Structures are given as structure tokens and as C-alpha cells.
Amino acid sequence: MSNRNRGKNTGDEVLFGSGKQLDKLKSAVQDMHYLLSRKYAERAASELVGNHYRLKTRQIQAVRGAAASEFQLRNREAKEVQLQDLEDKIIYLDGFNVLILLESLLSGAYIFEGMDGCFRDLSGVHGTYKKVMQTPASIELVAEFFRKSGAAGLFWIFDKPVSNSGRIKQMILDFAVENDLNWSAGLEFNPDKFLAEGAEIAVSSDAWILDHCKSWFNLIGYLIREEKPAVNLVKIF
Template sequence: MNNRNRGKNTGDDALFGSEKQTGKLKLAVQDMQYLLTREYAEKAASELVGNRYRLKTRQIQAIRGASASDHQIRNRNLKQTEIGALKNRTIYLDGFNVLILLESLLSGAYIFEGLDGCFRDLSGIHGSYKKVKQTMEAVALIKAFFVKNKVQKLVWIFDQPVSNSGRIKQLIHEFALENNLNWEVELQFNPDKFLAGCSEVVISSDAWILDHCSCWFNLVGYLIREEQLFSNQIRLS
């Protein structure tokens, strides 16, 4: 059995587990929005805000993920697809982005709802993906969404350069065969560019992809509501 867990880092409770800390982070996100709207670079804006509120590295990572300019928020909202529009459609899913976010959620790690309504986590694959205890539970949640909403086809896109991408491709391919699901799994050298240029609905919480794709669906937000997946979620909007 795989005993790896995607969960919290040591010290995350001190950084995110109190109303005092979350209140400070919400103010920091408001300041980030102001600066990004006035075309400050994200790095410069996060340094200014981080210094003002004396934020730690992981707190800065959280507010960067949650922040966006007014224009970005409007643009993403206009392109967001509702659940009823997914029936009989082909959907492209940002594999590592969505899978790791769901693994983090299911393991009790902190995840953060940003100004665009998307949830993001603080995990990274750092060039190599490792399956964890929550991996197949996450895949099963995606299956439930796929079947319930009569999606025609789901195409998983994974980063080919990431170590073990071939293994997760095989794992999901076998799961799809066993459950008679119309899923495809592809490896792409530049999945962000591929998904951003896709004409079909995209599932991702990657900010650059959301800014450049033609339409997207907030799967993790949907699953949290539909499956009542309430754990360590922090709303920073």
C-alpha cells in the first residue's frame, strides 16, 4: 500500500490556521489586486505586499496564487463554462494540476480560493510525480463528475518531461478501461501551451492557461460543492 500523503507542511497550521493569519492574507490579496490592476509585475507586487504584512514564503505563494488583476478576473469570468454546458462535450483536463490539487484537498492540506473562484494548493511536483494515498480517490471523483454530467470524452494532458508521467498515464488508462470510460491520456512536452490553444473546454486552475484558453470549467469548485468535500479551504477573495 502507498503510504505517501500530499498533506500539510510542518508549520502550515501556524501560517494558515488562525483567523488572524487568514485576515492578514485577505488584506494582502486586496493589495495584490490593486497593484496588478495597475500593471505592477507579479514578483514586484508580491515582494511589496509580503514586506508590508511580514509574510513567510508559503504565505506569499498562497497570495500569488489567489491574486489577479481586475482585467484578468473579468476575462476569466467571461470564459467560464457552466456545468449544464458540458453534456456531450469533449473536455481537456490539465492532469498534474487537477490531480495534485484534489490529492491535497483530500489529504487535509490547505487549499486557497482566489479572486477568480479557483482553488489552488501549495504542492509542487519538482520534476517528478509520485502517487499518494489519495490518487485513486481523486481519479474516482473525476469519474463521478464525468458520468453524472454525461460528458462525451475526457482527455487527460500530462507533462511528458515530468518523471513518472508515463506511469500515471498507464494507471489512468487502465482505470478508464476497467470502468468503460471514454477517456484518453496524452503526454505533451508543453501542456500549458497546448491547453491554452485548445478550442474545447479546459479544466485547470493554472492562471496562465485560464488567461489564454477559449473556455474553462471550475471542476474542483464543482466537486467541493457537489461531493461536499470540506476540509482546510481558505477563501482569500
């Protein structure tokens, strides 16, 4: 097992750990929401807001993740399903999105609650996925949710171009066999498009997927409420 984890980056305490910084970030999210609601492109809006508040790159990333337009918020809310809606359904899970977010959460990294009620981190795959100490516990959290949901099955979707995606897919399948779970796993060249168009119920906090999918479930929100893991939660709106 790797001794890696996805904890805080050096400097994150300075960027997100003080009241002064959080006040600035909250104002930035509100300004970003205002601009997005008036159809400013996300990149242009984040540049304006970032320059105005003199934000660092990771702060801008957090603001972009937390903000959404009024239309996006209404659209996402209308498509969100609850735990009881999952009974006897097949759920499609955005593998790297969910897994890395849970690994970050369990590693003590900062987790950001967005205006849409979703939770996001500042990690990314960057072409290669590497298992960390918190990977088995993250998969077990998904298993706990699955057992309680009454869902008929769960399909993990991973990015085929990402290095080691085949290995984590096999790890998921092995875990499912060992624990008698009706899970499947697949690799897709464009998992976002697959989840948006091919999934009746998607599990992801990816903004594009939430905007384009048929319906979605807020897994991380559910786990934070129900399983109550220790979480370094930052609310910036």
C-alpha cells in the same frame, strides 16, 4: 500503494490557522489585486506585498494564487462554462494540476479559494510525480464528475518531462478501461500551451491557462459543491 500523502506542511497551522494571520493575508490579497490591476508585474507586486506584510514564502505563494487583476477576473468569468455546457463535448484536463490538487484536498492540506472562484493548493510536481494514498480516490472523483456531465470524452494531459508521467498516464487509461469511461491521456512537453490553444474546454486552476484558454470549467469548485468532500478551505479575499 505508497503511504505518502499531500497533507499540511509542518508550520502550516501557524501560517494559515489563526485569525490574525488570515486577516493579514486578506489585506495582502487586496493589495496584490490593486497592484496587478495597475499593471504591476506579478513578481514585483508579490515582493512588495510580501515585504510589507512580512509574509513567509508559503504565505506569498497562497496570496499569489488567490489574487488577480480586475481584467483577469473579468476575462476568466467571461470564459467560464457550467456543467450543462459540457454535454456531448470533449473536455481537456490539466492532469497534474487537477490530480495533485485533489490529492492535497483529500489529504487534509489547506486549499485556498481565489478571487476568480478557483481553488488552489501549495503542492507542486518539482520534476517528479509520486502516487499517494489519495490518488485512486482523486481519480474516482473525476470519474463521478464525468459520468454526471454528459461529456462525450475526457482527455488527460500530463507534462512529458515530469518523471513518472508515463506511469500515471497508464494508470488513468487502465482505470478508464476497467470503468468503461471514454477517456484518453497524452503527454506534452508544454501542456499549458497545448491546453490554451488546442482545447475547446480546459479544466485547470492554473492562472496562465485560465487567462489564455478558449473556455474553462471549474472542476474543483463543482466537486466541493456537489460531492461535498471534507476540505480545509481557506478564503483570503
